[in-house]
Amino acid sequence: MSRSPPLQTAPNIDVGKSITRGDWKVTTHKLPILNSTEIEAMTTALGISPPEMIFGNNSVDVTNEKLNWSISFNALDALELVDKSGESMLKVSYSEAWQKMRERVHEDIKEIVKPYDWTYTTNYQGTVHSSDRPFQQTGSEIPFDKLKRPDPILLFDDVVLYEDELADNGISILSVKIRVMPERLLILQRFFMRLDGVLFRLRDTRLFIEFETGEIVKQYQAREDTYANVRSGLYMHPPEQIPSLLRDDSFIAERLPVIEMERERVLLG
Amino acid sequence: MSDLDHAISLLRSCKPIPEPAVRELCYKARELLIEESNVQLVDAPVTICGDIHGQFHDLMELFRVGGDVPETNYLFMGDFVDRGFYSLESFLLLLSLKVRYPDRITLIRGNHESRQITTVYGFYDECLRKYGSANVWRYCCEVFDYLALGALVVGAGSFVGDENEECEVEVVGVGGDVVTRLKRRDDGAGLMNAANPLQEGGAGGGDGGTVGGPPGSGASGSSGGTKGVNNGAVLCVHGGLSPLVDSVDKIRLLDRKQEVPHEGAMCDLLWSDPDGNLFPLLSTLDLCHRKLTELEIDGWGLSPRGAGFLFGADIVKHFNHLNNLTLIARAHQLVMEGFKEMFDSSIVTVWSAPNYCYRCGNVAAILELGEERNGSGSGVQWSAGAGRGQGSGVARRGPGRRYRVFEAAPQDSRGMPAKKPVADYFLSFVNWVTFHPITHFTYLAPGTPKAPDFKLYYMLMNNQP
Numbered sequence: 265m266s267r268s269p270p271l272q273t274a275p276n277i278d279v280g281k282s283i284t285r286g287d288w289k290v291t292t293h294k295l296p297i298l299n300s301t302e303i304e305a306m307t308t309a310l311g312i313s314p315p316e317m318i319f320g321n322n323s324v325d326v327t328n329e330k331l332n333w334s335i336s337f338n339a340l341d342a343l344e345l346v347d348k349s350g351e352s353m354l355k356v357s358y359s360e361a362w363q364k365m366r367e368r369v370h371e372d373i374k375e376i377v378k379p380y381d382w383t384y385t386t387n388y389q390g391t392v393h394s395s396d397r398p399f400q401q402t403g404s405e406i407p408f409d410k411l412k413r414p415d416p417i418l419l420f421d422d423v424v425l426y427e428d429e430l431a432d433n434g435i436s437i438l439s440v441k442i443r444v445m446p447e448r449l450l451i452l453q454r455f456f457m458r459l460d461g462v463l464f465r466l467r468d469t470r471l472f473i474e475f476e477t478g479e480i481v482k483q484y485q486a487r488e489d490t491y492a493n494v495r496s497g498l499y500m501h502p503p504e505q506i507p508s509l510l511r512d513d514s515f516i517a518e519r520l521p522v523i524e525m526e527r528e529r530v531l532l533g
Numbered sequence: 534m535s536d537l538d539h540a541i542s543l544l545r546s547c548k549p550i551p552e553p554a555v556r557e558l559c560y561k562a563r564e565l566l567i568e569e570s571n572v573q574l575v576d577a578p579v580t581i582c583g584d585i586h587g588q589f590h591d592l593m594e595l596f597r598v599g600g601d602v603p604e605t606n607y608l609f610m611g612d613f614v615d616r617g618f619y620s621l622e623s624f625l626l627l628l629s630l631k632v633r634y635p636d637r638i639t640l641i642r643g644n645h646e647s648r649q650i651t652t653v654y655g656f657y658d659e660c661l662r663k664y665g666s667a668n669v670w671r672y673c674c675e676v677f678d679y680l681a682l683g684a685l686v687v688g689a690g691s692f693v694g695d696e697n698e699e700c701e702v703e704v705v706g707v708g709g710d711v712v713t714r715l716k717r718r719d720d721g722a723g724l725m726n727a728a729n730p731l732q733e734g735g736a737g738g739g740d741g742g743t744v745g746g747p748p749g750s751g752a753s754g755s756s757g758g759t760k761g762v763n764n765g766a767v768l769c770v771h772g773g774l775s776p777l778v779d780s781v782d783k784i785r786l787l788d789r790k791q792e793v794p795h796e797g798a799m800c801d802l803l804w805s806d807p808d809g810n811l812f813p814l815l816s817t818l819d820l821c822h823r824k825l826t827e828l829e830i831d832g833w834g835l836s837p838r839g840a841g842f843l844f845g846a847d848i849v850k851h852f853n854h855l856n857n858l859t860l861i862a863r864a865h866q867l868v869m870e871g872f873k874e875m876f877d878s879s880i881v882t883v884w885s886a887p888n889y890c891y892r893c894g895n896v897a898a899i900l901e902l903g904e905e906r907n908g909s910g911s912g913v914q915w916s917a918g919a920g921r922g923q924g925s926g927v928a929r930r931g932p933g934r935r936y937r938v939f940e941a942a943p944q945d946s947r948g949m950p951a952k953k954p955v956a957d958y959f960l961s962f963v964n965w966v967t968f969h970p971i972t973h974f975t976y977l978a979p980g981t982p983k984a985p986d987f988k989l990y991y992m993l994m995n996n997q998p
Contacts, residue, residue: 299870431838
């Protein structure tokens with residue numbers, strides 16, 4: 265239907281990084297958003313329209329060839345887990361008023377185009393490729409005393425996988441931060457969603473790898489609260505600062521109660 | 534040098550102008566805009582631009598690529614502000630150019646030109662930061678209420694390129710070389726070919742739709758044969774169509790001088806999107822049992838977000854036909870390639886913010902519509918029979934279109950605000966390392982004492998790159 269322009273004009277430069285520590289290889293890929301052809305392919309693969317800013321060629325990969333183990337964080341796999349049934353659909357804050365008006369004026373327009381979770385909420389925790397060693401539930405914490413050490417940071421990167429402005433009703437963003445030190449690494453994949461007037465949502469996956477022992481600890485945490493609750497907790501802040509505070513995922517994260525928590529561990533060594 | 538010229542030269546170098554000057558400028562702009570119709574008439578040649586979003590240096594790049602005001606006649610389809618670092622300078626520059634050269638630049642309203650949206654998406658904060666008060670933001674918002682809702686470009690030529698190599702579409706890539714030329718298909722079906730029989734469903738059917746009447750009047754009379762009448766016009770809006778609006782005249786009747794409402798025709802024009810998925814929604818069985826006329830109704834859909842409309846190909850073609858339009862140009866949606874034609878080139882999205890939000894890596898585009906050429910009359914008669922020969926309704930042919938694609942301004946010229954200070958970097962860095970032990974598994978009632986704050990400790994410990 266659409267005629268994609270037959271041109272290659274966008275710079276297609278990967279500004280990702282790479283580092284090897286022993287048998288561990290860490291690679292990040294950072295490229296522009298997908299072009300129209302790639303978006304069409306992804307739409308077909310997913311069955312839903314991808315987010316507006318879809319960094320489908322970005323990823324964070326950690327591989328250990330010797331142990332035949334790898335984990336990858338990428339947009340396609342994350343979007344596979346988005347609800348496509350429309351069962352968990354949220355509505356924008358003014359939806360009710362809008363619907364009432366619509367029913368008065370255009371009762372004949374009823375078809376909701378492809379109901380799906382348009383906030384692109386995902387409980388994705390990375391894609392693991394492993395011959396035989398699955399994660400096990402664990403009670404142990406990520407050993408963050410080791411992360412407190414003032415070790416040199418050999419590689420740091422912040423990679424966005426996708427982002428959507430929810431048609432100017434807030435923001436959904438899935439990003440991955442990685443920090444590699446001489447003996448270990450930490451990854452934080454964060455899904456952050458603010459639906460204005462409705463809801464805040466956070467899904468954090470933290471992954472810790474100790475290179476020497478092959479110990480991997482993963483922690484998944486879901487946090488959520490209503491917009492009204494978060495907003496009313498900010499009464500002590502000057503009103504003019506509030507819009508920018510509501511955009512700050514780090515600031516908001518601490519104010520959202522935990523609704524779900526999983527800890528898993530695997531020892532590869 | 535007049536005050537206005539002085540303001541323009543300040544703004545061109547990305548410097549904010551003093552608050553009283555903003556007030557004066559906004560006052561003058563309102564006086565000018567109040568006289569404009571909801572749908573401004575614009576004569577080709579004109580260069581049509583999409584979202585800018587406060588990316589001032591990229592706006593300068595746009596002017597470099599497309600020519601300066603007043604040499605080039607511009608039409609901006611809204612979303613001047615929010616997201617970028619220089620909403621204020623970008624909007625005020627465009628506004629001062631509008632006041633200085635009212636006939637050479639047309640500004641129409643985008644969904645971001647609204648009090649509510651600018652409060653959330655950055656423009657309000659920026660004004661506060663740069664002036665210490667919200668006055669400038671208020672002046673600008675008052676101007677927003679007077680911006681036109683759309684524009685109608687008349688007199689656009691059918692071809693781009695030189696006489697010897699006339700094309701329907703020309704794409705000029707980054708660097709200024711022509712990368713694509715598409716010849717017009719002269720098989721009578723034009724671009725609205727018969728690939729999908731549904732696509733012409735709305736186009737009046739058979740011979741009845743001989744094109745004529747003033748563009749946008751809704752009249753579909755017989756061909757007049759006069760230049761500018763015979764040619765269809767190009768409707769420019771920020772978002773798209775509305776089920777409440779079946780003619781351009783209905784847009785003219787709206788009371789636009791208000792904040793963008795959450796519903797109704799004005800809202801739809803600024804917010805709605807075309808959607809190529811509307812037809813596949815129907816099952817094959819549906820398609821067999823429905824007539825084309827019924828399908829037109831299905832061309833409207835509801836956004837899954839619970840507010841807002843989506844419209845399909847038949848809606849656009851039907852609207853274009855009824856209103857003697859050959860093309861709808863709109864903005865509002867990010868496109869990696871800078872522009873995207875849909876529905877057999879009956880609608881195009883133009884996006885003019887390269888490397889959107891300074892991280893998307895997309896290119897941007899502007900759309901140039903040329904002037905009708907004298908003496909090439911035979912090539913521009915829409916209703917002269919070529920379309921009828923196929924018996925597939927009238928194939929009105931779109932205007933010649935030149936897309937100029939451009940990249941973001943070079944990093945060194947963009948004067949980005951300095952990178953976040955190191956302390957900031959580590960604060961956020963620390964945040965994702967900390968785990969807040971007390972909040973694990975527990976809901977914190979308001980007022981519950983927080984876990985001991987390790988932040989400072991981590992910050993000191995980790996403060997080395």
